[in-house]
Amino acid sequence: DTAxxxxxxxxxxxxxxxxxxxxxxxxxxxxxxxxxxxxxKFLKIMFSYNNKELIINxxxxxxxxxxxxxxxxxxxxxxxxELGDSAVYFCASSRIAGGVKNIQYFGAGTRLSVL
Amino acid sequence: xxxxxxxxxxxxxxxxxTVTLSCTYDTSESxxxxxxxxxxxxRQMILVIRQEAYKQQNATENRxxxxxxxxxxxxxxxxxxxxxxxxxxxxxxxxxxSNTGKLIFGQGTTLQVKP
Numbered sequence: 512d513t514a515x516x517x518x519x520x521x522x523x524x525x526x527x528x529x530x531x532x533x534x535x536x537x538x539x540x541x542x543x544x545x546x547x548x549x550x551x552k553f554l555k556i557m558f559s560y561n562n563k564e565l566i567i568n569x570x571x572x573x574x575x576x577x578x579x580x581x582x583x584x585x586x587x588x589x590x591x592x593e594l595g596d597s598a599v600y601f602c603a604s605s606r607i608a609g610g611v612k613n614i615q616y617f618g619a620g621t622r623l624s625v626l
Numbered sequence: 627x628x629x630x631x632x633x634x635x636x637x638x639x640x641x642x643x644t645v646t647l648s649c650t651y652d653t654s655e656s657x658x659x660x661x662x663x664x665x666x667x668x669r670q671m672i673l674v675i676r677q678e679a680y681k682q683q684n685a686t687e688n689r690x691x692x693x694x695x696x697x698x699x700x701x702x703x704x705x706x707x708x709x710x711x712x713x714x715x716x717x718x719x720x721x722x723x724s725n726t727g728k729l730i731f732g733q734g735t736t737l738q739v740k741p
Binding site for chain 1: 659665668669670671672673676715717721726727728729730731733734
């Protein structure tokens, strides 16, 4: 059983399209995250939700909109895709948001390619 | 703002030998947590080891251990008896005490293990 699962694993699309990436965790965690890994492998947090409430919103274009229908799901919707959005997007979850018990478990990533 | 620096883009080690990956960080907080994550070619992010800043004792997990020097703001990872499966990109990460779960990652170090 996959603890944090993301779909799809690969996404190839044209500039200007709208796409979504889904994330689900079956660990019973309260906090979920989206990270972006760019072409140089640099990882940076985008969003964090705790009990369906947004607690981190880094400087991300508002074309990116996370949605958390319940504690186990955090989806990422991207409007008007641009070439610079090409990256690997990771979903993660943790039992709590702070402290050393904040062990974040990552999904396998979604490689988004914008043509 | 906190920063994490990994100054070694690439390292290589002979199988069964020991290698140390460097990480330095900058923070004004006194309470924080440090992590090493491994990203093999499969892309999955895997937690290797974690350290609470208030603990003087260095963390160990089987063949993995850290050298945590709080005053120097240094957090290196030592891998003993290196195995081919250790080949991966390793990320040092910082978690502050803000209870948001925001992990700040270093640039990563690619470790090659030679048979």
